[in-house]
Amino acid sequence: MKRTREFDQRKQVAIVGSGAWGSAIARIIGRNCQRLDTFHSTVKQWVFEETVNGRKLTDIINQDHENPKYMPGQKLPHNVVADPDICSATKDADILIFVLPHQFLNGLCEKIKASVAPGCIGISLIKGVHFDEQGMVLISDMIKEGMGGMDMSVLMGANLAPEVAAGQFCEATIGCRDETNGTLLQSLFHDPNFHVAVRKDVPGVEICGALKNVVALGAGFVDGMGLGDNTKAAIIRIGMMEMKRFIQSHYPEVEDATFFESCGVADLIVTCYGGRNRKCAEAFVKAGGKKSFDELEAELLNGQKIQGTGTAVEVVKILEAEGKLEEYPLFNSIHGIAFEGKPMESLFLDIDNMGEMVESLAG
């Protein structure tokens, strides 16, 4: 006999989004909700309705338990139920998992906020940050505001979706404001092959996921110049330090420990060795500056976009307004190379200028 809602302590989980990352994470969450009494077994997934091979995508997911458009070949647990209606998919939800392109958020929160369960919490898996006239806005803060102040956490890490879906061992980091909620969410995501750590730090965890794409452009430039492992490791390290400096200057409460987590060093490594931003930046160098990033994206990415260039523009704009650009020689030179026709070598020359005091010490 089903317990009535009122006495049912089990948390209702709803996944908002069904792309590659949403599908990969639905496999893990579906299994955990079957296994753990903390959660309702049925996991609702909001799926943007499309027609795939003449069938509705929601029908395919609910009948074949697979998302053939975004994660072909990987079965979804049967307790994951696709729903094309955002309102019914999120009705009475205790936990909302946001995993969709952030431009889809527009108006979405307005539609759902009245019908989620009281005390509903959320977690954003959306990578990137938003920039407006005031500067940088966390996606998790946009959702929090849109949902009328709901507690929001984030999950970031070295998590290429196809590898997660394939069950390859990896790690992720939850950044939370409320530790009880952080621990609850950890139990929802954690798996023997998907290790989740929790930090009481939303901005550090979330912004790492945006700034790493800027550093990856620098790594791609190094690859394009045909330089070796030493140089690339130096750019990754310096990039990590500039990420840390930028985040801690805007959010002084962020601790160094965040950068040692998967959301920090591990995600940065993955993005600088694989990833679209690195790939386009390498092609940019090889084209000798004759092709813009827009042209290269069109050529190489089959409709996908990179985030590093836009983020670089916005970050440099913020640093200029703050008069702090010279503290960020790598971000500055990456921006200059990508958009101002600066020579490739400025990547190292700008960094070296920071070392001038070293020379003067030598006398």
Add this chain to the structure above:
Amino acid sequence: MKRTREFDQRKQVAIVGSGAWGSAIARIIGRNCQRLDTFHSTVKQWVFEETVNGRKLTDIINQDHENPKYMPGQKLPHNVVADPDICSATKDADILIFVLPHQFLNGLCEKIKASVAPGCIGISLIKGVHFDEQGMVLISDMIKEGMGGMDMSVLMGANLAPEVAAGQFCEATIGCRDETNGTLLQSLFHDPNFHVAVRKDVPGVEICGALKNVVALGAGFVDGMGLGDNTKAAIIRIGMMEMKRFIQSHYPEVEDATFFESCGVADLIVTCYGGRNRKCAEAFVKAGGKKSFDELEAELLNGQKIQGTGTAVEVVKILEAEGKLEEYPLFNSIHGIAFEGKPMESLFLDIDNMGEMVESLAG
């Protein structure tokens, strides 16, 4: 007119060693000693005498300004003077740079300590640590003792020698005990394409250079299993945390900041993507456990040796004696796979056991 020794404030530099790394660093040090008044222009280099193409190696270096055996194609500055006699090469030296295989150190300090200048300081570029019955011994401490208490610093970092010799941009870290000496040494090594940072921390900087080779075995296992970027980044990150835990438990004064330097994260990345340890570990997996590391070294490395396996054995021995092995699931499983026939999957299972408390939280 040459100033007499007594009134000459310039520091006499002697490089002890002439392999690939010694030759690469001699190029930088030679240029800096020409340029900076702090140092005598002439840099002496002790070269283990060999016959190369019918000529003495010291003659080739002094006449052709190149070391054709260990760094062919890269010119040495003319002020670098090769000397086959360790005593005359180091006589009156104010700064000794140790850059040779550590087994060559035996008896070397005894020969030279009486004739170096008063107040002579040293810096070790030798990677690795030594293990005896008492446990771990820093190479820099062995030299310090051998030289009668001389102040010793170390220089470590993401520095593959051929790339440094080719002038590709990279970074290094000096770990010092005395900050004045650290700054002096920084000016000796720093170059627009060889960026040197200083930390007042010898053990942290030095031990990173040894433990990274153990982590690289784990990275190689991941490559051999055909797993992707997420998993490799996770192993690198977990390895970095175990390095940090090991070092800070033995040297509590070591600060987290050391691991953000080139000697930490950058050198670890280089070693886990390139490097001999990674290569042999990948081959070990592909051979299905049918070939030992000794056999693989002989097959793949043309007489060279890897340090990661030996270091793994010694580190596990220390952790066992301390009863702390379970705090190091990665080091433990790398050792088990390499030497005890443990299955590859134990790499992740052992790590997962540490996550058990996570499960129990979920109830």
